[in-house]
Amino acid sequence: MSNGSVFADIAGKYDVINSVLSFGQEQKWRRRVVAELPNGRLLDLGAGTGAANDVFGDRRVVALDPSPEMLSTNGASRRLVGVGERLPFEDNAFDAVFSAYVFRNLDSVDITLTEVERVLRPGGRLGIVGLGRPRNPALAAVHRAGSAVVLPLVGVTVGAREEYTYLHRSLDKLPPPEELYANRPLRHVDLWRMGPLGFVYGAVLEKV
Ligand SMILES: C[S@@+](CC[C@H](N)C(=O)[O-])C[C@H]1O[C@@H](n2cnc3c(N)ncnc32)[C@H](O)[C@@H]1O
Numbered sequence: 611m612s613n614g615s616v617f618a619d620i621a622g623k624y625d626v627i628n629s630v631l632s633f634g635q636e637q638k639w640r641r642r643v644v645a646e647l648p649n650g651r652l653l654d655l656g657a658g659t660g661a662a663n664d665v666f667g668d669r670r671v672v673a674l675d676p677s678p679e680m681l682s683t684n685g686a687s688r689r690l691v692g693v694g695e696r697l698p699f700e701d702n703a704f705d706a707v708f709s710a711y712v713f714r715n716l717d718s719v720d721i722t723l724t725e726v727e728r729v730l731r732p733g734g735r736l737g738i739v740g741l742g743r744p745r746n747p748a749l750a751a752v753h754r755a756g757s758a759v760v761l762p763l764v765g766v767t768v769g770a771r772e773e774y775t776y777l778h779r780s781l782d783k784l785p786p787p788e789e790l791y792a793n794r795p796l797r798h799v800d801l802w803r804m805g806p807l808g809f810v811y812g813a814v815l816e817k818v
Pocket residue numbers: 613614617655656657658659660661662674675676677680692693694695709710711712715716717
């Protein structure tokens with residue numbers, strides 16, 4: 611199952627399920643990252659249904675996502691179908707790039723970070739909300755065992771077993787954020803853990 615078909619298939623149920631799985635905390639996690647981003651023109655990378663639109667304030671938002679089904683309910687005034695690995699924008703076009711719950715779905719984090727660096731103006735910031743595993747290896751094992759049971763069960767309940775099995779597997783796809791965002795062309799500003807057992811993270815990087 612490809613990333614594209616996962617999100618096309620669950621687009622109609624995405625917001626409700628996301629809210630249930632995060633115990634209603636997912637908007638708080640987005641808000642905390644957005645608070646560290648400059649005002650002005652903002653790219654919402656992997657914007658999906660536009661769940662973050664309420665926390666952007668009066669920023670001028672461009673929503674980009676490869677799934678037309680996810681974008682179809684996004685209320686942003688500017689919406690584009692596209693991927694992070696090939697951003698359809700000029701150099702220095704944005705004051706900020708925001709991306710929530712997207713990085714583990716990318717084909718290439720390296721290429722996407724290069725593209726984000728290109729489209730940010732100097733001093734512009736990238737803010738990421740991501741999911742992974744707790745930092746402590748014992749807690750990570752507990753979390754892995756739990757998500758192996760809980761996520762497919764949620765999937766069966768909502769008629770999307772394969773999609774939620776994909777979500778469980780995707781949590782192990784990337785290295786921990788402390789390694790993933792170290793030594794990048796974008797300068798490290800902040801990185802913190804949130805959520806139960808710290809399996810959610812916020813990261814802020816800046817173009818020098
Ligand atoms: C879990 S959803 C998150 C949506 C939204 N950011 C939110 O906070 O609710 C992941 C989104 O990433 C998108 N996505 C998958 N691969 C992508 C890529 N290569 N570039 C940009 N977005 C991608 C999916 O289509 C989907 O809408």
